[in-house]
Amino acid sequence: MTSGLPTPIHATAQNRAPHPPAGVPAPEPSREGLRDFDFLHGTWRIHNRRLRDPLTGSTEWYAFEGRSVERPLWDGQGNLEEYEATLPDGTCLRGLALRLYGPKAKRWTIHWSNSATGTLDPPMFGTFRDGVGTFYGHEDFQGRMILVRFLWTSASPEAARWEQAFSADGGRTWETNWIMEFTRTGGPEHPEHRRTADRAPAGTAGPRGADGAHCCPVVELRRYRLHPGQRDVLIDLFERELVETQEAAGMMLIAQFRDLDDPDVFTWLRGFRDMGARAASLGAFYGGPVWRAYRDAANATMVSSDDVRLLRPARPGSGIPLVERPGPGASTAPASLVAVTVYTLRAGSASGFARFFAREVEPLLVASGARPVAIFETEPSTNTFPRLPVREGEHAFVWLARFDDVAAHERFVAALAADPRWTGEVRPALARWLAAPVEVWRLAPTARSRAIR
Numbered sequence: 001m002t003s004g005l006p007t008p009i010h011a012t013a014q015n016r017a018p019h020p021p022a023g024v025p026a027p028e029p030s031r032e033g034l035r036d037f038d039f040l041h042g043t044w045r046i047h048n049r050r051l052r053d054p055l056t057g058s059t060e061w062y063a064f065e066g067r068s069v070e071r072p073l074w075d076g077q078g079n080l081e082e083y084e085a086t087l088p089d090g091t092c093l094r095g096l097a098l099r100l101y102g103p104k105a106k107r108w109t110i111h112w113s114n115s116a117t118g119t120l121d122p123p124m125f126g127t128f129r130d131g132v133g134t135f136y137g138h139e140d141f142q143g144r145m146i147l148v149r150f151l152w153t154s155a156s157p158e159a160a161r162w163e164q165a166f167s168a169d170g171g172r173t174w175e176t177n178w179i180m181e182f183t184r185t186g187g188p189e190h191p192e193h194r195r196t197a198d199r200a201p202a203g204t205a206g207p208r209g210a211d212g213a214h215c216c217p218v219v220e221l222r223r224y225r226l227h228p229g230q231r232d233v234l235i236d237l238f239e240r241e242l243v244e245t246q247e248a249a250g251m252m253l254i255a256q257f258r259d260l261d262d263p264d265v266f267t268w269l270r271g272f273r274d275m276g277a278r279a280a281s282l283g284a285f286y287g288g289p290v291w292r293a294y295r296d297a298a299n300a301t302m303v304s305s306d307d308v309r310l311l312r313p314a315r316p317g318s319g320i321p322l323v324e325r326p327g328p329g330a331s332t333a334p335a336s337l338v339a340v341t342v343y344t345l346r347a348g349s350a351s352g353f354a355r356f357f358a359r360e361v362e363p364l365l366v367a368s369g370a371r372p373v374a375i376f377e378t379e380p381s382t383n384t385f386p387r388l389p390v391r392e393g394e395h396a397f398v399w400l401a402r403f404d405d406v407a408a409h410e411r412f413v414a415a416l417a418a419d420p421r422w423t424g425e426v427r428p429a430l431a432r433w434l435a436a437p438v439e440v441w442r443l444a445p446t447a448r449s450r451a452i453r
Contacts, residue, residue, distance in 0.1 A: 051177035216271025230301035257443035279384035311376035
């Protein structure tokens with residue numbers, strides 16, 4: 001691939017490796033590998049987001065729309081994709097992907113072609129594990145060989161997600177440069193599709209969830225009060241021992257934060273496919289050997305751990321969009337800030353508040369420099385894992401916004417306060433919906449937190 005308007009999706013490449021490159025762990029194959037891509041069969045609308053200049057430190061992204069038809073081959077052992085997109089300069093791009101599962105090697109190959117070349121590129125190789133497909137290869141990128149990684153995820157029959165990342169340092173760090181969010185526009189082409197989706201492991205949402213492109217249909221927003229001086233102790237233990245091990249039990253670890261205004265608070269989020277899957281995943285983890293090994297050390301840092309809100313996306317597409325998490329051993333936290341705003345609503349007002357927020361509040365937030373990247377409301381279901389209590393008897397409406405740094409957030413706060421319509425009309429109207437003062441948490445992601453964008 002090159003900067004500018006690249007050859008999309010599955011990357012024109014040379015000398016793609018037949019095995020994961022050195023230094024990159026090979027994913028373990030799933031038990032039913034030949035059905036791993038069943039979720040993709042059907043027709044899709046695709047929203048593409050592309051980093052303009054990969055591996056340069058660029059933060060400028062551009063977007064364009066596409067569509068695809070995905071057809072199964074050999075009862076699901078292979079599939080064929082026909083892709084078409086309109087690039088920002090108006091160019092129409094047509095592509096084709098052939099994906100084949102090798103039962104002996106227990107891995108998939110992905111071959112890509114586009115109408116400009118009319119030939120198949122060398123394949124990418126990989127497998128699925130816990131609902132995430134990971135594929136590796138090499139690419140000659142602007143005169144140097146780099147590593148390429150694809151991630152495929154789906155947590156809903158109606159949506160899927162593909163991500164591409166580059167590494168110029170042998171797989172030690174990765175930069176995501178392309179994200180495709182698939183929304184189904186037609187039924188699955190294969191009758192097994194919905195049964196496969198129904199049995200997908202919990203937590204395979206990724207940037208994923210109710211709409212499949214975001215995480216997740218069920219989210220826990222957890223806020224722990226810690227003993228003085230114990231936050232970094234807990235974060236070190238958490239990120240060393242309790243991240244991948246929770247995800248192995250079927251949940252999605254979304255993000256972890258330090259509260260900038262309270263040194264003794266640790267805030268984090270995790271997601272689930274549904275309430276039943278939540279019960280199963282939590283039971284597996286908290287009844288398993290990892291938690292038994294580390295629970296005393298973790299609990300020793302905490303004063304309380306029951307300030308937990310059980311949430312769901314407030315509207316389609318309002319889950320958390322994510323990128324990959326830094327690997328084990330990462331120690332540099334990003335400078336970005338995530339502001340979490342919590343509205344606790346009066347009894348009986350929840351049904352109309354989302355419309356009020358979208359119509360009156362959100363436009364002023366955006367105009368002042370804060371685009372909500374995720375919007376949630378209380379999940380009303382009964383707690384399916386009562387061993388871990390959640391806040392009950394209240395209805396919360398929660399929105400998250402990402403800022404480049406603390407100064408950017410301060411500029412937003414000042415701009416909103418200076419807006420006469422906010423101070424004179426919308427803020428007083430908002431107050432009439434509320435049962436408690438507005439809570440705003442300024443949170444700094446930890447070194448191994450997934451990025452929220």
